Amino acid sequence: MGERVRFESSVGPTLAGLIEEPVGDARGWAVFSHGFTLGKDCPAASRISKQLASEGIGVLRFDNLGLGDSEGDWGDGSFTVKVEDTKRAVAFMTERGTPVDVLVGHSWGGAAVIAAGAALPDVKAVATVGAPFDPRHVEHQYDTVLGRVLAEGHAEWMVGGRALTLKLAFVEDVENADLRGCIRGLHHPLLVMHSPTDDTVGIENASEIFQLARHPRSFVSLEGSDHLLTAKGQARRAAHIVSAWVDQYLTS
Numbered sequence: 001m002g003e004r005v006r007f008e009s010s011v012g013p014t015l016a017g018l019i020e021e022p023v024g025d026a027r028g029w030a031v032f033s034h035g036f037t038l039g040k041d042c043p044a045a046s047r048i049s050k051q052l053a054s055e056g057i058g059v060l061r062f063d064n065l066g067l068g069d070s071e072g073d074w075g076d077g078s079f080t081v082k083v084e085d086t087k088r089a090v091a092f093m094t095e096r097g098t099p100v101d102v103l104v105g106h107s108w109g110g111a112a113v114i115a116a117g118a119a120l121p122d123v124k125a126v127a128t129v130g131a132p133f134d135p136r137h138v139e140h141q142y143d144t145v146l147g148r149v150l151a152e153g154h155a156e157w158m159v160g161g162r163a164l165t166l167k168l169a170f171v172e173d174v175e176n177a178d179l180r181g182c183i184r185g186l187h188h189p190l191l192v193m194h195s196p197t198d199d200t201v202g203i204e205n206a207s208e209i210f211q212l213a214r215h216p217r218s219f220v221s222l223e224g225s226d227h228l229l230t231a232k233g234q235a236r237r238a239a240h241i242v243s244a245w246v247d248q249y250l251t252s
Helices: 045-052 079-096 110-116 135-142 146-152 166-176 180-184 204-212 234-250
Strands: 002-010 014-020 027-031 059-062 102-106 125-130 154-158 163-168 188-195 217-221
Touching: 002 027, 002 079, 002 188, 014 045, 014 079, 027 045, 027 079, 059 217, 059 234, 079 102, 079 110, 079 166, 079 234, 102 110, 102 234, 110 125, 110 135, 110 180, 125 234, 135 146, 135 166, 146 154, 146 166, 154 234, 163 166, 180 204, 188 204, 188 234, 204 217, 217 234
Parallel strands: 027 059, 027 102, 102 125, 125 188, 188 217
Antiparallel strands: 002 014, 014 059, 154 163
16 A cells, blocks of 8 residues: 655645555655546556556656546646646655656656656656657547537536536647657656557657657557556556666666
């Protein structure tokens, strides 16, 4: 059982997190950023974090605004807020006395850790799983309610049996998001992991991120994995890869 923690979001409400303590001597510490509407307890976030902890890397995973156990309204978030809250998570860990060495992000969270990492000089490395090259990739998920949002300023949006409120400011922020400058400005080693059979975020996204990134950069194909890493062993495998890859940066 991890340590449950809370810290303030960049927009005010309190975010809920869970710290998986490292087994044995700590090799390092990480922050994990989950996908678009998934939360800290989704399979990818939970399983990757627990596996990293079992290999000596402690991990803070947290629910973004209005998701899971966090306070606030999801619709008051945005890509910018997700990035800023990732920075807040890193600051929280530093204040706790466990400064963050590596950022790990899944799906939209992968894009967020690249953007956050570009502004965090003390982080040593960044790893992504199934990340989109363009944060606007998520727009297709809410295209059925987009007309109402543009006309009325907000609309209720059903996701996985939950009702979320999509707001105009959220839509505009995503529309204006651009990861290119963040990728170019990322002065940290970058690991890009992606499945060639990912039918949610296509493999071409990994190619575009990798081609634009500076060295040192690495790419690992997660063949056989689905986007959500739900099948047995997929998330654990991704964590093994991160653990092995980041070791050289933890000991340098």
